[in-house]
Amino acid sequence: MSELSTTGNISSPFKDRVMRFASKNMGFVSTLISIAAIGLALLIGGIMISFAGINPWEAITYLVKGSFGNRYGFGETLTRFVPLLFCSLSFAIAHKSGFFNVGAEGQLMMGAVGAVLVGAYIQGLNPVLHVILCILAGIVFGAIWAGIAGVLKIFFGSDELINTMMLNYVAILLVDYLIHGPIKSPDSYLYVSSTILDSAKLPIILSKTPLHLGFIISLLVTAGVFYLVYRTPIGFQMRTVGANRKAAAYAGINIVWATVIALITTGGLAGMGGAIEIMGTQFKIVNGFSGGYGYDGIGVAVMGRYNPIGIFLAALLFAVIRVGMGAMQRGAGVPFPLLNVIQGLIIILVIASGYLTNKLSETVIGGRA
Amino acid sequence: GPAADKPVVEEPAVDAPVVEDPAVEEPVVEEPAAEEPLRVAMVFSTTIKDDGYAQVAYESLMMLKEKYNLEVSYQESVPDATVKDVLRSYAAEDYDLIYAHQLYFTEAVNEVAPEFPDVKFGVTGYMANSPNVIALDATNWESVYLAGVVAGMMTETNKIAMVTVSQSPIALKMVNAMYMGATSQNPDAEIMHLFTGSFDDVVKAKEMATAAIKDGADIVYANCGIGTVGAIEAAKEYNTYAIGSSVDRGPLAPEIVLTSNVLDSGRYIIIAVEGLLNGDLEWGKVYELGVKDGVEYLTPFNDAVPQEVKDAVEQATQDMIDGKIATPETEKYMWD
Amino acid sequence: MDAAWITTIVTWLAMSIRMSIPLLFPSLGGLIAQKAGVYNFGLEGMMLCGAYFGYYGSYMTGSPWIGLLMGMASGALLGLLLAFTSIHLRVSQLVTGLGIGVFSLGITGFLFRLISYDTDTTAAILFPSINFGKLGSIPVIGDIFLSHSWLVYAGFVMVILTAWFFYHTTSGLNFRAVGENPQVAETAGVNVIVNRYLAVVVSGILASMGGAFLTLTQTAYFTENISAGRGWIAISAIVLGKFNPWGVLLACLLFGAADAAQMQIQVMNLGIPYQFLLMIPYIMAMLAMVGFVGKVRSPAAMGKPYIKH
Amino acid sequence: MAEEFYLSFRNIRKSFPGVLALDDVSLDIYKGQIHALLGENGAGKSTLMNILYGLYHQDSGEIYFEGEKYTQNTPKNAIKHGIGMIHQHFMLIPNFTVLENLILGQSSPNPPKLEKEYFRQEILKVAEKFGITVDLDLLVEEISVGMQQKIEILKALYKGAELLILDEPTSVLTPQESQELFKMLLDLNQKGTTIIFISHKLKEVMQISNRISVLRDGKLITTLTKEDTTPNELSRLMVGREITSRYEKSSEACGETVLVIDDISLVDHHNHQRHLLKNVNLNVCRGEIVGIAGVDENGQKELAEIISGLRKPTSGKILMFGQDVTNYSTRQLIEMGLSYIPSDRRNQGLVMDFKISENAILETHYQKPFTKGISLQKKVINQFADNLISEYDVRTPSINVPVKNLSGGNQQKVIVGREFLKKTHILLVMQPTWGLDVGAIEFVHRKLLEARENGVTVLLISTDLEEVRKLADRIFVIYEGEIVGQADSTSDVEEIGLMMAGSHRQYR
């Protein structure tokens, strides 16, 4: 069969030029499309806001100002970004390995527990070592939590969607129990965990903001993860097992081993996110300290189309929403429920706009690869 | 444990501003109207539509806004995890008073306040470590004790169901107050303490109360956020007496709601704002307000409540004001 | 066994049923969508809308029936939205579902605030429990089975209907084929698109009925986020029930019973930390998976968009 | 002009992402004829038929059917117009029963009820009429590929059609079964059914068709009547060159024995009475091709899985180069030089969503030169893949195309190339030429013989007796998990056929 020109069967010089441009800058184009979708969401949201008797333009400006406009907001946004990034990586890598992990929320919480145990109760370590140990503890705890679901899947073939979801609820309750007793802070009147020692805290990297070293770490980890998945043999094996277990077996790939690695990474990443959240900003576990990073992470991964830049941008978007929406409340007095409405609209419209991107990349590049 | 650093109780009789009928507040209204308005920000941990704790405070804020034409702002559903950022943002947007309406915000407020010495912070809490902070809170037990008196005398099965969200120190304090109040009148009274584990699961609260009623409880006292509504409905369905909490729950079921113990959580912000306006409030202090300050009280009884009970409550209130009644434990159930 | 025990158990069973129904409706809804190959992760949001509009309709018109209808309509609309994005736009059903959840949480909260901004929330008219006359007063049986509102029984009827539809009608066979392998269904002359649209809309309606159940039989009040995560549990109930209506019924009963049991244990005051009691339903679900459910086979084309060249 | 024909394609054009599958194809079919479509893998045969049936939509061009313009081409409409199709990839739902699969889409005698029993009777009648024996209550996933093929045929026959399309219906049938099928087809044709028949097997085409059209690279090359053409001409038209069907191989005596299958038995997990394999013994020498002939599902798959380390036998040993490798992992065996071409390319051989380049290194990705240190060497891998698609003539726009977008024939070439291009001492091949066109088949066969010359040990498992006889030095016949006899290229086909059918055995 003869090859087609990249432009498929679309004629007209203009379209032609558009197509050629798009084919070269698919990422850029899809970003544009998403931004347009966000714009639409804000438009609809704006109309509703004006129903509530608030000047929508003012409200929107607060969204931007609050999350980027001032130094503190900027730092805060990037701080929220970190756990989102970790959770989305966790989901993405599980997805690639054929494991449907909706349990990042719970794994993140357990990771936080790990960090607190090491960070608050092991004294007299030098900071670097202490920090590393805390992060390791987070990884181990997260991995174990994911591992439970993994073991159940490998040995009993029981569905990981349920198990990871159930483990989220269990983790939340377990943490609640822990901060009521075992790891409750002795010097607080409230039920919160002990605070980690200074030697376990991550340094602030942008003064007068909460932005901490975890941000840098998260970027490095992202690079590492994608290197692992796409550039190393074990990553190749994980993806193969994810895409077709049988073919993997026929190719002599050790399925259990690949799955185990996948589990450790997926759980470890979420756990690491929890640890870093504790070590960088919260320093102790207060109730409901995650606030749904794990679930947002799923959205981030899918919206980001499982690729590094996509995930980076999507995580940023969710962080901006989290921070900017607060500003919209404080500044413009937008009622809280409306903020959810807008957030929902953004999610739905951005994901829906993916349709255009798909269509484009099909006609342009060929194949849905 | 916590018992150690239990908040110091001031002598409110002296410090606490006597809160009179706003109408009489004439002189104050003038001056703030003159210079540019006072900017007040408030932070809530739940939705402001919770039919109680937060909502009452929110309504007070709106009332104050009208009365002193304040410039107000608020943020609701703020998780403990991010409250510091919210406080800082408000401080940066230079508000005059930032009030955090939630016990669990106490530590955050005391941590952030020193960073902004010329901003005033208020918290519904138990600690004020810096000169620009006040902490205001109800005793969180006195009116429950009184409710206990009612419950203790009204119960026939000697089983009193108490539904709360969790086992927070406040919750335990209340449970124990209920226990003390009830047993002060009726040594055989028992408390069934139940948790919903959620502030907004009405249905669960209702089922919990139902379970307790089926198990012989004949008084339901619910203090579990929005869930309270559900618990009272259960009582209504089984035609069992109930005692409401935090606001007057009478309207929900006039015939079975004996009374409600009100912790007027709307009062703190009023005290803070008016104190700031009149400059008659001492900062860096903790104010624990109770029955004697009119912050805690029982709403008018319904007809089912006999005179003797009313008298007993009367008596208990007096004892309380005379400080004859010890503060309940916050650590463990006092019956075991 | 003494009387106290009997009451406890009777209460527990009756409660189990009441606790299961708000899971059963969305679970059946989700099941229908998934059998046709579409993942409905919007159940939670659809429940919320059902709950709100159910409440609103009943409270405005004084008729719970109108409330129920409004609730169902809202669910149908959300279903339509999900159907469009997943069938026509072929974008992530998971994320659209999450989005619908957040959106519904917001919109219901917002509308609720518009209608009532003061402390005294206004009660909606509830569906009464059916009066079975003498039967109702049969000791144990009466309390457990004959003490509910018609929606409870409607839930069970839905199970029977769904099972009958899936396994005893031609359209049911075609319907399942669409979820197993749309291309095969299409070659057999089955209209994949229509089937999937119907499935998702119906699933929205059922989910919203689950929500309306809360505000029209359980409590007369709407409160923000009243569904409290039941839509998510429903999703696991579907897998736990092995994608079979009867299985789903059992799964929902299991969740309901475990939750009810947990409450009963609290009443007994055994001094177990309450967090562990609250864990019971979730742990039960996991044990059930391992114990007697084992490997679950989901519809082969579930979540996969159907591309026609 | 279109009127006089029963069915006419006019200037049909269809492109898939990066592929022009059909390029301005015009084709006419006479009523009551059997019309054969020939063409290399990827020529566009299935696509053309899928368009007629309404699974795909042409980008441009018209179809005229029974004299009218046929616009609404959807399967529903096709069925309404009496068009039936047996698809190349079985259109069956694995976890539905055979019966359910056959009922699918039928309208019930009294709706909405699903009258299973009614349909059962109806179907059994038809099955009987055509001498097909089926257990309607088995799940499709439980039955053999050959059986599935028959279900597809039964489905078409049951639904009845004036125009019946068969896309490679015989690729998994035994010669006998194919002959039975042809009897049915001719019978139907007598009764006036028009038939379009796609096959790569020229013999069959010559046997039953009236007219023959040849597609190449999405273009219609020509249409001929059977009388005035020959198999050789056809293959020349398809591939553009002569195809030899006989190979002469150097007959050399057996050197060292490389592969020993020592009394292997395998018991069915579910039913311990049943032996999937029973005391199988084989020695295979260096530089020899041993063929295992047998009807599908007689234990071949299990034997292959045991040899390749995917399964452990209940008893018995496997020796390679004298070492006992019975409990070696698949990877260890691969590293010892075992190559395996499995029969199910879509599920066992390939990862359909992966690019060609990724599929090319499925087994060797972790070895040098593809991996250096901890990282995969993109450049090296792409070079390797590029070389593979050119050397093995995989028709595709680029190595970055996911293999699911390749025609099945080309998918097979990817696997063959991959296995031949890696270090190989023992070659285990199963159905290596399913769905391949004559050119590709010849190519694969030559490669196998070449390997033999280079001293590779080849174990060829195939249901295609022709193939086995052409290539193998020694032939063993397997029936119900037992080796029931031995033969060679000179032996009498009849006898081998009988052994395959289980009605005759040499060994007791």
Ligand SMILES: Nc1ncnc2c1ncn2[C@@H]1O[C@H](COP(=O)(O)OP(=O)(O)OP(=O)(O)O)[C@@H](O)[C@H]1O
């Ligand atoms: N759905 C599809 N998506 C992408 N490419 C396709 C699709 N269907 C067919 N093709 C491509 O179109 C070309 C024609 O394929 P087609 O299946 O018609 O060939 P064929 O003649 O049937 O080959 P074979 O003899 O292997 O069956 C092939 O190159 C194939 O890769």
Ligand SMILES: Nc1ncnc2c1ncn2[C@@H]1O[C@H](COP(=O)(O)OP(=O)(O)OP(=O)(O)O)[C@@H](O)[C@H]1O
């Ligand atoms: N929707 C699709 N998306 C991508 N690829 C597809 C799609 N449908 C079919 N293909 C692939 O395109 C190729 C052509 O499709 P077709 O159904 O004609 O198979 P084929 O070429 O005849 O393959 P085979 O020779 O294995 O039987 C097939 O290999 C098929 O896997």
Ligand SMILES: [Mg+2]
């Ligand atoms: Mg084909």
Ligand SMILES: [Mg+2]
């Ligand atoms: Mg083919």
